[in-house]
Amino acid sequence: MDIWNQFVQLFFSGLTVGSIYALVALGFVITYSITGILNLSQGDFAMLGALICISFVNSGFPFVIAILLSVVLVMIIGGLFERSAIHPARYSSTATLIIITIGAAFVFRGIAIFVWGTQPYALRPFTGNDSLQIFGAVIQTQNIWAIGISLVSLAVLYFFFNKTYMGKAVTACVVNPFAARLMGIQPLKMSFGAIVISAGLGALAGIIIAPISGASYDMGVMIGLKAFIAAVIGGLTNAPAAIAGAFIIGILEAFTEGYFSSGYKDAISFGLLLLVLFFMPNGIFAKASGKRV
């Protein structure tokens, strides 16, 4: 029975981490689809969200308000980042834009050090320290919250992109920017929107994970990179596949940590990244299409 308990336990922690990666990975996919930029500072939105939220909670704001305020604040930061760093360089080469996002990640991390220092902070769980018994395994309620909030956000985004005018306009830019412009949609505004939405998603992810693994100025690095791997596994432009990729990475990591060694956890995720890049560069869920350039 113990083996089974451990399995369920690891599976749930994998799902939790996977749902965090899913939110950030979705940000990658949205940004990449619309702007063609791999935003390597994506994970730092999660860090900013978590730390800002902790500050609000500590200064006495009600929990829900603190969460909303910090998400909005990070979205504003995302917008400023787009206007000040991405927009002026929009005609540069892809490589240059990638390096710019690396620079931005440095700046975010540095600002976080100035404001919060290098020590880690804790956020209290959303609904106390209760735990549930599921199949004999003890699951913290925060894990359920994390998975639930992620799934709801993903559903809302699905609705946004497929049912609303705004969402369809965004999708149009992804499919064919030139045609979209002819129809009166402005891809440049969409670039702004994409990064703002991604920033919000990242912030939410950071706030959800903060009660589980704490928050510190450098937490964004690995969240961002893992989400990145998830997005690549999914093929970078395919949102549902990226989400599936995120859960695969999360579960793979949890099991590596539980059964093998935590030291090699990162190497295994990145090994998977290399395998996918080398053998299935369109993602593991891509159907074989006859399209060749």
Place this chain on the structure above:
Amino acid sequence: MGLDLKKIYNGSTKGSLLVAVILLGLPLVFSTNNYLLSTLIMIGFYTIVSTGLTLLMGYAGQISLGQAAFYGIGAYTSAYFTTHFGLSPWLAMIVGAILAAMVAFVIGIPAFRLREHYLALATLGFGVIVFTFFKEWKEITGGLNGFFGIPPISLFGITIQTDFQFYYLVWVFALIGILFARNIVQSRIGRALLSIHGSEIAANSLGVNITKYKLQMFMISAIYAAVAGSLYAHYVTFINPQLFEMITSIYFLIMVVIGGAGSVWGGLIGAAVYVCLGELLKEIVPLFIPNAGGEFEIVFFGILLVIMLIYMPNGLSRSVPKIVKRLLPAWHRKNESMLVSENENASSIGGERL
């Protein structure tokens, strides 16, 4: 790819010689100042790595976010083979370089079939994996505790131990590296790479084997990094995994961006500016923020990186000749061919965006 002496001596010798003379004369002036010498030695290591990376970024148009891994492979190979097998540091350095080139080959073959941002990702992943092995493979690397007791390098029976001696060793390597890079750039490979830069499709239709040249550049840049890593290991005699983290790869990238990837001198300029600014920050910032640690550096370089890429995407190596041109018109006229051949052809990083 051998050294084509005729091309090296062609036209642009004076500028290069001037730089060489200044570099080789510097320690005679500052020989008593160990702080300055060790700073100049660090610039030397970084110059070697970033010259290799300049070749890859400026001329092959590819970015590598895993250069620290090759730097580390050189360092750990030197450390391991000299301490465990008693191999001469020179042989260990060659082994490290060959190993790095082989690893670059294995990673490069599948990676160069990918488009440029996927290559960035692949090298990033590769860097993290190699770092994990440096950290976890304790029998070979000593894990997080690091690797102690790496023997110093010796030349003609002289053990190179003082900073004064090591300065010459590292800068001879750096200058040979720059010379070699110039040679590559002005050779058939360099022209082929420039054609790839202009248009991959056109180059391909002219029979240029794009993948082969990119792969060669990647391997050469790996060798540069490995040699610098070996030298570093024999200089400090102690290494640990943190030296070869992802952030180090990004610092190398910053040097190339500051220096400008369009010229073989970009690596040297970038490394010098990076190290000098870093040292300057260490002096200045505590005056304003008493409790500041080393972290403010990353903010500063982050902002600098973004600003450079937006407003000066070709880096300092293109701006410096312009300033020189204004200040020293006579000197410039004699060296016109160098400036034209170096600065007008290659663009900064990656191709133009379509």
